[in-house]
Amino acid sequence: MTKRDSPGPSSSEPPRKRPLSIDANGKPRFRGCDSIKAYDILEKLGEGTFGEVHKARHKSTGALVALKKILMHNAKEDGFPITSLREIKILKALSHKNIIRLMEMAVEQERGPATRGTLYMVFPYMHHDLAGLLENPDVTFIEPQIKCYMIQLLEGTKYLHQNNILHRDMKAANLLIDNRGILQIADFGLARKFEEPVPVPGGGGGVADRDYTNCVVTRWYRPPELLLGERKYTSAIDLWGVGCVFAEMYRGRPILQGNTDMDQAMKIFQLCGSPTQKNMPGFDRLPGCDGVKLFGPYQRTLEGQYSSMGSAGVSLLSQLLKLDPQRRVNAMDALKHEYFTTDPLPAKPSDLPSFEDSHELDRKKFRHQKAHLPPAPAGGSVGIGQDGAGGWSGRAGEVPWANGSGAGPSRVGRPNNEPWPNGGNQRYSRQHDNRMPPHDSRAPPGHRPGPEHRQWNRPGGLDHRELGLPPRPPQAGHMDREPRGPPLRTSRGNGGGNVDTYIPSYGGGGPDDRRGNNRGRDWDRGDRDRGDRDRGDRGDRGDRRDRGHDRGYNGGGPGGGGGGGIQRRSSSRDRHREEPVNNIYRR
Numbered sequence: 001m002t003k004r005d006s007p008g009p010s011s012s013e014p015p016r017k018r019p020l021s022i023d024a025n026g027k028p029r030f031r032g033c034d035s036i037k038a039y040d041i042l043e044k045l046g047e048g049t050f051g052e053v054h055k056a057r058h059k060s061t062g063a064l065v066a067l068k069k070i071l072m073h074n075a076k077e078d079g080f081p082i083t084s085l086r087e088i089k090i091l092k093a094l095s096h097k098n099i100i101r102l103m104e105m106a107v108e109q110e111r112g113p114a115t116r117g118t119l120y121m122v123f124p125y126m127h128h129d130l131a132g133l134l135e136n137p138d139v140t141f142i143e144p145q146i147k148c149y150m151i152q153l154l155e156g157t158k159y160l161h162q163n164n165i166l167h168r169d170m171k172a173a174n175l176l177i178d179n180r181g182i183l184q185i186a187d188f189g190l191a192r193k194f195e196e197p198v199p200v201p202g203g204g205g206g207v208a209d210r211d212y213t214n215c216v217v218t219r220w221y222r223p224p225e226l227l228l229g230e231r232k233y234t235s236a237i238d239l240w241g242v243g244c245v246f247a248e249m250y251r252g253r254p255i256l257q258g259n260t261d262m263d264q265a266m267k268i269f270q271l272c273g274s275p276t277q278k279n280m281p282g283f284d285r286l287p288g289c290d291g292v293k294l295f296g297p298y299q300r301t302l303e304g305q306y307s308s309m310g311s312a313g314v315s316l317l318s319q320l321l322k323l324d325p326q327r328r329v330n331a332m333d334a335l336k337h338e339y340f341t342t343d344p345l346p347a348k349p350s351d352l353p354s355f356e357d358s359h360e361l362d363r364k365k366f367r368h369q370k371a372h373l374p375p376a377p378a379g380g381s382v383g384i385g386q387d388g389a390g391g392w393s394g395r396a397g398e399v400p401w402a403n404g405s406g407a408g409p410s411r412v413g414r415p416n417n418e419p420w421p422n423g424g425n426q427r428y429s430r431q432h433d434n435r436m437p438p439h440d441s442r443a444p445p446g447h448r449p450g451p452e453h454r455q456w457n458r459p460g461g462l463d464h465r466e467l468g469l470p471p472r473p474p475q476a477g478h479m480d481r482e483p484r485g486p487p488l489r490t491s492r493g494n495g496g497g498n499v500d501t502y503i504p505s506y507g508g509g510g511p512d513d514r515r516g517n518n519r520g521r522d523w524d525r526g527d528r529d530r531g532d533r534d535r536g537d538r539g540d541r542g543d544r545r546d547r548g549h550d551r552g553y554n555g556g557g558p559g560g561g562g563g564g565g566i567q568r569r570s571s572s573r574d575r576h577r578e579e580p581v582n583n584i585y586r587r
């Protein structure tokens with residue numbers, strides 16, 4: 001039998017797919033499990049209800065990693081958090097340069113026969129998250145850099161959506177950046193598969209034909225359809241978050257800082273205009289539409305507010321921040337937008353300057369030490385609990401108007417005099433939040449800022465002593481965190497009325513959360529894990545973390561904005577594949 005005759009794949013058969021466990025270079029993508037003893041733990045980077053993140057070094061290879069501890073709130077009763085299982089499963093199946101790679105799991109065995117041990121997700125160490133970079137007043141993005149990050153963000157988003165994954169928590173704090181200029185989308189704790197066809201060119205996010213849990217996405221990045229209670233949503237929800245991040249890179253702060261869901265919707269409509277049948281067809285069929293009638297009508301202000309982004313930038317922004325999710329641009333179309341081909345052209349990642357490391361905990365430490373800071377966003381109806389403060393039950397006429405200052409337009413601009421090292425000539429004056437403390441940009445041990453650092457960062461970073469603050473106690477970040485109050489309650493323990501039984505009642509978030517990432521998220525994390533056990537063993541488990549989160553306005557009503565119902569298993573598990581990333585940087 002000749003080779004030609006031998007049985008094998010015929011030319012009509014589809015090409016064989018690479019096994020999911022192998023990356024584009026033929027190397028195993030996910031190594032499996034290692035002992036935590038293989039790592040030297042260096043410092044804490046972030047902390048949430050869901051887990052702590054530590055920087056560590058692999059003892060034998062020397063590789064720097066981030067270890068994300070999986071917190072078991074109630075290991076005996078709940079077992080391994082199902083949301084973490086889902087996150088791990090999704091991450092293991094993804095392979096793209098703009099998506100964080102789950103390298104392996106690490107196990108810490110505890111003594112005693114009945115202990116289960118602690119599990120860690122192991123990721124490559126990334127020097128920053130985007131929120132941290134933007135909070136550093138000495139780092140000013142210029143347009144080639146913003147374009148470079150946007151391309152990478154859109155490439156990662158496109159890859160997710162083409163592989164039927166919704167991220168559902170797109171925000172600056174979940175975008176990690178390393179000192180080679182690579183941006184990666186992280187935190188898949190709320191991600192899930194979607195079952196509808198993937199987006200096509202010119203087709204926006206398509207149309208959803210089933211219900212999903214409504215209460216997803218951190219409020220400041222939550223799109224109008226979710227705020228109005230939409231459950232048949234599409235990948236367009238992620239593109240709204242991309243739009244928010246896009247403008248945030250110019251402004252230097254989150255652009256829509258609502259104190260409650262109601263306030264959030266109001267801020268959106270003040271920017272994009274009140275919803276009408278023309279700009280958001282069908283908005284009046286959504287359960288939260290009554291709330292819209294309580295304010296406005298507002299005229300659109302987006303083009304005026306963001307004119308400094310230039311006509312191409314404003315055009316892209318307005319396509320990302322379309323009220324109508326069906327007309328909101330999808331990632332593949334956004335990548336073709338003229339913004340990326342007009343001057344100044346996008347920088348290449350390798351041309352971007354490096355910065356001193358900045359992570360969630362650095363920011364928290366600093367903010368807690370500045371006790372005199374004026375109040376940050378109040379956190380809105382996330383805080384609805386037994387005291388009922390700040391929430392709205394969802395019935396028309398009961399509007400808890402936000403009393404916080406929110407994101408007023410009064411920001412102090414800072415002239416940007418830094419030259420672009422690679423010849424770019426566009427400079428942007430980021431408008432800084434004048435309530436914002438400078439970022440604590442400590443250099444890592446042994447780190448000597450090079451010329452680039454000197455150009456882009458305050459030499460040596462700002463020390464707490466420079467600010468006349470008391471010396472930092474050991475593990476100040478941890479100690480400074482808000483004390484946790486009573487343990488989280490579940491729906492079993494407390495129900496009824498408009499008391500959100502998924503929301504813990506520990507007190508205020510303090511002034512730390514300018515970005516709205518952590519306080520809401522901490523509560524959410526608790527919700528997320530707790531909610532799982534009430535949901536049977538299938539379905540949209542991760543969603544419960546946000547259940548009741550501002551739910552009064554989202555139209556979910558007292559019964560809940562959560563609850564995606566039982567969901568079919570997706571058959572698209574094998575669709576994951578690496579896509580070549582367009583070499584758009586070189587255009």
Ligand SMILES: Nc1ncnc2c1ncn2[C@@H]1O[C@H](COP(=O)(O)OP(=O)(O)OP(=O)(O)O)[C@@H](O)[C@H]1O
Binds near residue numbers: 053125189359518525
């Ligand atoms: N691979 C990484 N490299 C460096 N830092 C990381 C990495 N992963 C996470 N971090 C830091 O830890 C923070 C929290 O990570 P992540 O969002 O994955 O956890 P989380 O428990 O979901 O936190 P949150 O509730 O704040 O979103 C990030 O904002 C980032 O500052």
